Amino acid sequence: MSDTPLRKTPLYDCHVRAGARIVPFSGFAMPVQYTGIVDEHHAVRQSAGLFDVSHMGEFELRGPYAAHVVDYLITNDASKLRDGQALYTAACNDSGTIDDDLIVYRRSQERWLIVCNASNHAKMSAIVARAADNHCEFDDITEATALIALQGPRAFEILAGAVDAFAPVSALAPFSFCDARIGNVACTIARTGYTGEDGVEIFCASPDAESVWNTLMSAGAPLGLKPAGLGARDTLRLEARLSLYGNDIDETTNPIEAGLGWVVKLNKSSFVGKEALEAIKAAPLSRKMVGFEVTGRGVARHGYVLRDPATGAAIGTCTSGSPSPTLGKSIGLGYVSTAHSAIGSPLWVDCRGKNVEAVVVKTPFYKRS
Amino acid sequence: MSIPADLRYTKDHEWTKLESGSSRVTVGITGFAVEQLGDITLVNLDVNEGDELTAGKAFGTIESVKTLSDLYAPVSGKVVAINRDLDAKPELVNDDPYGKGWMIVIESAAADSVANLLDAGAYQALLDASSR
Numbered sequence: 278m279s280d281t282p283l284r285k286t287p288l289y290d291c292h293v294r295a296g297a298r299i300v301p302f303s304g305f306a307m308p309v310q311y312t313g314i315v316d317e318h319h320a321v322r323q324s325a326g327l328f329d330v331s332h333m334g335e336f337e338l339r340g341p342y343a344a345h346v347v348d349y350l351i352t353n354d355a356s357k358l359r360d361g362q363a364l365y366t367a368a369c370n371d372s373g374t375i376d377d378d379l380i381v382y383r384r385s386q387e388r389w390l391i392v393c394n395a396s397n398h399a400k401m402s403a404i405v406a407r408a409a410d411n412h413c414e415f416d417d418i419t420e421a422t423a424l425i426a427l428q429g430p431r432a433f434e435i436l437a438g439a440v441d442a443f444a445p446v447s448a449l450a451p452f453s454f455c456d457a458r459i460g461n462v463a464c465t466i467a468r469t470g471y472t473g474e475d476g477v478e479i480f481c482a483s484p485d486a487e488s489v490w491n492t493l494m495s496a497g498a499p500l501g502l503k504p505a506g507l508g509a510r511d512t513l514r515l516e517a518r519l520s521l522y523g524n525d526i527d528e529t530t531n532p533i534e535a536g537l538g539w540v541v542k543l544n545k546s547s548f549v550g551k552e553a554l555e556a557i558k559a560a561p562l563s564r565k566m567v568g569f570e571v572t573g574r575g576v577a578r579h580g581y582v583l584r585d586p587a588t589g590a591a592i593g594t595c596t597s598g599s600p601s602p603t604l605g606k607s608i609g610l611g612y613v614s615t616a617h618s619a620i621g622s623p624l625w626v627d628c629r630g631k632n633v634e635a636v637v638v639k640t641p642f643y644k645r646s
Numbered sequence: 647m648s649i650p651a652d653l654r655y656t657k658d659h660e661w662t663k664l665e666s667g668s669s670r671v672t673v674g675i676t677g678f679a680v681e682q683l684g685d686i687t688l689v690n691l692d693v694n695e696g697d698e699l700t701a702g703k704a705f706g707t708i709e710s711v712k713t714l715s716d717l718y719a720p721v722s723g724k725v726v727a728i729n730r731d732l733d734a735k736p737e738l739v740n741d742d743p744y745g746k747g748w749m750i751v752i753e754s755a756a757a758d759s760v761a762n763l764l765d766a767g768a769y770q771a772l773l774d775a776s777s778r
Contacts, residue, residue: 314711315685508684508712576688576709600687600711607687629707629714 286331287423287486295504303395305332307507314508318602321472321513324501325429327493328510330471330478331486334398335422336391336405340413347381347389350408350549352532354542358383363452363467366540367532368393368401373553375526375535377401380469382454390480392424394522423486427493428476428513430645431500436477438496440466449477460492471510473517473643512599515608516643518568524579525566525596525610531557534612536566564593565618568640569609569626575633576600577609577626584625584632585617592617595626601642608642609635649677650744654760655769661744662720662760669757671721674748675708675739678773683710686739689732691717691749697725699752706749708739720763723754 283306292299297308308329310317320326338346348355353366363382367375377397382390393401402417409415427435437443441458446466449455454467462485470476481489494502511521518536520526526535531554533541541554571577577598585592598609609626617624620639625632653661659679663672680686688709699705699719706717728750732738739747754760764772 309712310684313684512711574688574690576714578714600685600709602685602711 284332286329287483288329288331288425288490291487291490292329292504297504297506300507302507303332303398305395307332308504310506310508311504314506314512315602317503317505317509318512320501320503321429321474321505321509322603323430324503325427325431325435325476325497326472326503326505326509327490327497328426328428328505329424329486329490330426331423331483332395333424334393334395334401334417334419335424335480336393336402337416337418338389338391338405338409338413339416340387343389343409343413344383344386346405346408346412347391348545348548350391350405351379351381352542352548352550352554353540354545355381355383355389356545360385361453361455363454363469365452365469367526367537368404369532369550369554370528371550371553373531373550373557374528375522375530375532375537376404376528378520378522378526378537380467382467396523421483423481423483423489425479425481425486425489425493426470426472426476427479427497427502428470428472428474428505429502430475431497431502432474432476435493435497435500435502436466439492446477459489462489462492464489471519472513473519473641474513474645512602515597515599515610516601516603516641518610518640518642521597530612533557534562534565562615564612564614566596566610567613567618567622567637568642569611569624569635570638570642571598571607571609571626571633571635573626573633573635575626575628575631576607577611577628577633577635581629582627583611583613583635584627586623586625586632586634589625589632591627592624598626603643610640613637649766649770651766653744654763654765655772656718656720656763657772658718660718660720662763664757664760669723669754670726671723671752671754671757671760672748673717673720673750673752674743675717676769677743679715680740680743680747683708683713683715685711686736687711689736689739689749691728691732693725693728693750695725695728699723699725701756708736717749719752721752721754721756721759723752723756725750726753727751
């Protein structure tokens with residue numbers, strides 16, 4: 278443990294007042310739960326949940342060459358974006374492994390926003406600043422920016438009661454964004470999220486965060502909106518099979534084996550990691566990320582060894598695992614050797630020396646209807 | 647949640663109950679432990695009746711949504727009862743940690759040593775100190 282004091286998001290006092298349990302996460306004091314992980318999880322699946330994700334990093338790139346800098350940094354193709362559109366992507370290093378997963382937003386051809394994981398903020402700030410150097414303006418606006426996620430089937434109903442001039446917001450396509458006002462506060466609202474539900478992520482200036490949070494809570498509480506913490510965020514994203522950096526993907530994994538091949542566009546011009554990714558894609562994969570259901574009694578956790586039940590030999594590692602509140606099952610993600618990656622392949626999860634039966638299943642585990 | 651006065655407690659947030667005039671010690675986890683764990687999804691009591699336990703050794707695990715925790719024998723002795731209801735209904739621990747959420751009963755030659763564990767006041771003081 279380091280002695281560096283934990284950073285607080287602009288909503289920290291709000292969480293404490295709401296009775297949240299606060300834990301350290303990526304250098305921040307963050308709410309892990311308010312009423313309980315399962316309760317908050319169900320609220321998001323059935324109505325809506327409000328998440329403080331202000332710990333995430335934000336960078337702004339401006340200038341005639343900003344678009345090129347963005348496209349050079351990422352594996353997905355930002356040149357296809359129009360103004361007001363966003364893109365999920367990986368950012369790789371020269372070895373083709375993953376430095377971070379990001380969302381990039383095109384405000385205009387000359388103004389871009391990049392959102393990175395809190396755990397990678399320092400690293401990515403340096404990488405993006407270096408790429409921008411001499412090519413475009415770069416600002417790390419993390420400190421000045423709050424980010425609030427409103428997620429769930431009733432998210433847009435709640436927004437309708439909180440946003441002035443709702444029409445452009447209601448018309449947002451997935452992965453698009455627009456400016457709007459919530460109460461009296463200028464925000465940017467993007468139809469994105471990390472829960473497998475419909476919903477939005479809302480950017481505003483840090484000093485305005487509490488006002489936005491309170492406006493949304495007031496509009497949403499009668500519809501079942503609850504504040505939701507990092508605990509529910511993790512179980513929700515796992516059911517939707519969304520990767521968590523540091524668990525499922527990191528600098529030792531490449532996007533192809535991680536099932537993120539769809540964000541790697543090898544036909545675009547030069548970008549970081551392109552040559553390595555071409556080689557990775559040309560060769561047979563030795564391992565693949567799979568989803569599995571634990572059919573025996575146990576819960577798979579990050580780092581547990583996965584075994585071949587026929588021989589007991591280690592064939593992979595669990596990267597994320599949890600009871601699934603929606604499915605009432607125990608689920609997990611992990612890398613296994615390709616020979617064991619087909620749907621229906623039996624696995625053992627080595628739960629601290631006890632082999633518990635599991636089977637490879639189709640993902641996502643949960644898909645909204 | 648209030649801390650029952652008639653029980654004795656360990657620093658690992660387990661409770662013990664010694665029936666008066668017997669050497670049988672019932673073991674469970676405290677309301678505080680339950681609050682910390684959150685929603686309990688699995689209780690693995692990795693013992694059989696008749697097994698000999700040593701104080702401080704693990705006799706099972708609890709899985710909550712977030713984490714896995716070990717259960718430790720508070721006293722040495724022989725397992726004489728196991729709450730198998732928890733296999734199918736782990737939520738009993740959340741709902742009633744000091745009652746239907748009990749875990750095992752240990753028949754112990756050293757049952758009297760339970761008196762050396764923390765009483766309710768000392769356990770409350772431990773919680774107060776750790777929340778400071």
